[in-house]
Amino acid sequence: MNRYPVVAELLRDAQHYFLMNSQLLDETPLQIYFAGLIFAPHESITRETFEQYIPSCICRLPETETAWDTKLQFLEGHSDYVASVKFSYDNQILASGSFNQMMRLWGAKTGALRHTLKEHLDVVKSGSFSPDGQLLASGSRDKALRIWDIATGALQQTIEGHSEDINSVSISPDSCLVTTGSDNIVRLWNIIAGELQQTLDGYSKGVNLVAFSPNGQLVVSGCDYRTVRLWDLAKKLLAT
Template identity: 40%
Template sequence: MDVVRSVTFSPDGKSIVCGSHDESVRVWDVFSGRLLQGLNGHTDWVTSVAFSPDGKSIVSGSHDESVRVWDVSDGRQLQELNGHTNWVTSVAFSPDGKSIVSGSCDKSIRVWDASNDRQLQELDGHLELITSVAFSPNGKSIASGSYDKSVRVWDASSGRQLQEMNGHTSWVTSVAFSPDGKSIVSGSYDKSVRVWNAFSGRQLQELDGHTDWVTSVAFSPDGKSIVSGSHDESVRVWDVSDGRQLQGLNGHTSWVTSVAFSPDGKSIVSGSYHQSVRVWDASSGIQLQKFNGHTGWITSVAFSPDGKSIVSGSHNESVRVWDVSSGRQLQESNGHTCLVTSVAFSPDGKSIASGSCDKSVRVWDASSGRQLQELNGHTSCITSVAFSPDGKSIVSGSYDKSVRVWNAFSAIQLQELEGHMD
């Protein structure tokens, strides 16, 4: 196998799909380790893979300009969706699994029937490459952002462009629907965050304040607030209804790399290139905690499932767990001998998995910080780790070109999934 571009569990946790630079998509049985299918057909890097909502199909996009649909049970290629004339940048199933949307560097968005190779729509209008596409929560509309500085909304069934939202003066970096599907938020290299009425296309708000390009935007779970992070080192919270900046959360001394709301929407966590993790009160803007201790860049941060704890991984080789309400560092878990690349909570919040460039995956007790397992076998940096939905297995991908599946409790390597050439 060569570099694994992406790995993910099926919705039921019984299978794994991975895409690779070796141009293949492969499906594995988690429990037996048997290669169920080697899905070959792409002639260039596979850029993204995703299961359908029911787990029965897989869609893949590639630099070979094609979108392909595969049957999970027998590995048969159901469809080869051709039409794009440049790299496919993103693919997604509609919420009901009946349609697929793809965006490409050819400046087009295409909608496909997931059950056959029929192109339902070619959504032309953007003048530059597509950066992101998203279905609305009800699956009836598609939002897209582009280097042409516009946000566009399309009717998913007819392909008709419903709206062209102009206002940004540089590349649109990301678009997202609000939880109720009525609004769209966009971030841009022009340093602004804008909110649009998804139905009328009217710009509801221009949220100005950032002094460098916006890296990420997200709606709160209730849709009433927006959080944005920027290269200007700040995190900002905005009121969706009137566009008022509720808070300017300053404290980071380098680029803000990521922002996220807690599950209950009451807190915001942000990570930075400058080695700090910060937690903020979403309503007051008060910095609740500054988690200093890492002596290297923060590589990843995540809330626990109940939102009460945060885990962070760092270039300083440590994994740390923090109490959100008190700011107290609950645990510092040391053992890795090189930078920690990724961290993840188990579904029940009781365990943490971490991957590192020391080639190991480690499992920790979230409450005590005790190392439960050290999973050795990879021969190069770990690129990603994830728990299965039931928390019983861990999957890891590595620059050693392999995907490995482990028993989360016994540390037994269940499978080494080899086959990718890149």
């Protein structure tokens, strides 16, 4: 492709053009030739190439930007506020959780909706992909942790045992454990069996954030008490 830089630039611009107009393609595909063009930036290669085909009856064109900005596309479909977003480790899938009790999985490159995960009973506040690319963990205001199969969108299991909202979830680097932040306790669960493996307590207020270290030996957590704690899973608390 480097031998044909003009073609490469056209393809890159066309990709941006189609991604920005993905909803138009889904709902009224023929408008991609008209509405898509007249709202494209003035210096878009796609617009410059095909502008001659804009119908002459459109005598006054709308004001548009000069060039594409950093926005790549809009992913629409949620009917309420989006509460959480997360990329998969291979950057191929984007998960978004909403106040409408659903989590959606999108193709990160195309913006295409892959699955809608509907088993939550309240706001989906957090999500975490497994590094092996097979599972997604999600936490909700309904106090339940759910594990999903990414390929099919099927619910694998529902894990209960929290007394308040699950504010944050994180899957370990070996994809064997999932940690949750809720009430005033950090919990570690066996992701396959759904069994509680360990509790890390000592907080007097709610745990808002949890994450595994890249080597899987440490967990970091943050809470309403304005502290960040680092936990050695073999020895529990390491530092505050």
